[in-house]
Amino acid sequence: MDGRIDTAAITTPPRLALDADALLAYVSRHVPAVRRAGRRKVRSLIVSQFGHGQSNPTYKVTCADASGAPVPNLTFVLRKKPPGKILRSAHAVEREHAVQSALGALRRNGTGGGDVPVPTMLALCEDPSVVGTPFYLMSFVPGHVFTKPGLDALPSPAHRRAVYDAMADTLGALHRIDPRRIGLGSFGSGVKSLSSGRGSSPGSGPGSGGASWSERQLERWARQYSLSLVGDADPEPVVTALIEWLRANRPIAEPGGKLVHGDFRLDNIVFESPVGPGPAGTGKHKDKDKPAPGRGVLAVLDWELSTLGAPYGDVAYCCMPYHLPPAAASGGAPAAYPAFAGSIPPSGVPTEAEFVHRWCVASGLPNPRTRTERVAGDPRGAKKPVRSSY
Known part of the structure; x- marks a missing residue:
């Protein structure tokens, strides 16, 4: 490798599997773009896992239609706490979501936050029953x-x-x-x-x-x-x-x-x-x-x-x-x-x-x-x- 990673091409099949059906039900309710597309258009999810930045397991999630083809502009990133016993205050996905939400709002308001760009936060789920641990969803940033x-x-x-x-x-x-x-x-x-x-x-x-x-x-x-x-x-x-x-x-x-x-x-x-x-x-x-x-x-x-x-x-x-x-x-x-x-x-x-x-x-x-x-x-x-x- 030459030390450059294309964020669109660095995923592998999930090493830690997610319940794709439960996740689909969640995003259909809580992610506005998926909710607008509707279940008639979004029939399944294509899930892969990033190999980079795995302190908190991180996944690329793409909505797919009835044929299994990706739905344009409906790809996002899921970042979750790892399973098992973890140290207190470690793997704080809630913290990540909070600070990026604040920086994103500052940027959208045009008051100086554009100098610290972050992905757009889409949802925070603290219910471990969906994919096993709390997680948040954010926009996928190709780069x-x-x-x-x-x-x-x-x-x-x-x-x-x-x-x-x-x-x-x-x-x-x-x-x-x-x-x-x-x-x-x-x-x-x-x-x-x-x-x-x-x-x-x-x-x-x-x-x-x-x-x-x-x-x-x-x-x-x-x-x-x-x-x-x-x-x-x-x-x-x-x-x-x-x-x-x-x-x-x-x-x-x-x-x-x-x-x-x-x-x-x-x-x-x-x-x-x-x-x-x-x-x-x-x-x-x-x-x-x-x-x-x-x-x-x-x-x-x-x-x-x-x-x-x-x-x-x-x-x-x-x-x-x-x-x-x-x-x-x-x-x-x-x-x-x-x-x-x-x-x-x-x-x-x-x-x-x-x-x-x-x-x-x-x-x-x-x-x-x-x-x-x-x-x-x-x-x-x-x-x-x-x-x-x-």
């Missing part, structure tokens, strides 16, 4: 996802730079939004529709006993790691050492109360073109080696870990490829996040300092200049602390 941070398959350094600029601009736009303005002032802080009525958990809300966001995040992940241990298994010494290092080196001061994604990275962004921002190769932009103007971001996906907190965690997570060993580029540890294939980023990919500066301009926030956020951004994949500054 392209880049899975390798080096972007080696793109035709020029200018294309690579345009992709990273778009990523920094989109993240900055997210962090510029006032959560209270879009109805998310208490997002993740114990509102029943966002936390299944169980109350807040460390790291999930804008305030918790005076602790900073980084401190709450760290304690939440430390607790999740402890709960994930099987039987009498002892924690790995390297993980214990990492947790203690983070506790001793967490940021003293950080901005809070911002809407953060929690898993913002290149392969959670859908671009319009397989060569990056802009409709390259079409219309007036016929030179495929010259990126067209515009950011070309169609959607930001995978909002499962979104919350209110410090935006520096999102920035640090984006910067992990600058610090991971090249082995991570080919599936070596840490496999949770790919690295650049070589010791330095390919031509056109901005330096870490350039990327962070672009984000600062887009967000209106000061440069982090900290040692800690990068490993705090995702302790799941960290092997050792990284000391550096932007």
Whole structure:
């Protein structure tokens, strides 16, 4: 693979089957476009499963007519909680639906949300009897996802730079939004529709006993790691050492109360073109080696870990490829996040300092200049602390 995924061509037969008849009955009642088409036109569903982004199983669902042929413009995406016992507050499809609904409304109102595009939310079902666990439905976004941070398959350094600029601009736009303005002032802080009525958990809300966001995040992940241990298994010494290092080196001061994604990275962004921002190769932009103007971001996906907190965690997570060993580029540890294939980023990919500066301009926030956020951004994949500054 060259590190580019066409969202229309990445599904396989379901590995975890759904009850298609029950789902058809549900969408016929709750999805307006299907309801308008009617059961005489929509007779069955074609269900396949995406292989990318499977923390919450994700399916492509296409309505079919009596002959089994797809009905035009009636394809959507279903994202559900996995079956079985899961950690408290994990796999929060309700959270994903809430934040994307708010961002979508902001975009439709023409008040600045267009800079953070998301799929259109169609329905949220908290009844596990339909497909086994709660789920939500959203529009299918045809486009392209880049899975390798080096972007080696793109035709020029200018294309690579345009992709990273778009990523920094989109993240900055997210962090510029006032959560209270879009109805998310208490997002993740114990509102029943966002936390299944169980109350807040460390790291999930804008305030918790005076602790900073980084401190709450760290304690939440430390607790999740402890709960994930099987039987009498002892924690790995390297993980214990990492947790203690983070506790001793967490940021003293950080901005809070911002809407953060929690898993913002290149392969959670859908671009319009397989060569990056802009409709390259079409219309007036016929030179495929010259990126067209515009950011070309169609959607930001995978909002499962979104919350209110410090935006520096999102920035640090984006910067992990600058610090991971090249082995991570080919599936070596840490496999949770790919690295650049070589010791330095390919031509056109901005330096870490350039990327962070672009984000600062887009967000209106000061440069982090900290040692800690990068490993705090995702302790799941960290092997050792990284000391550096932007």
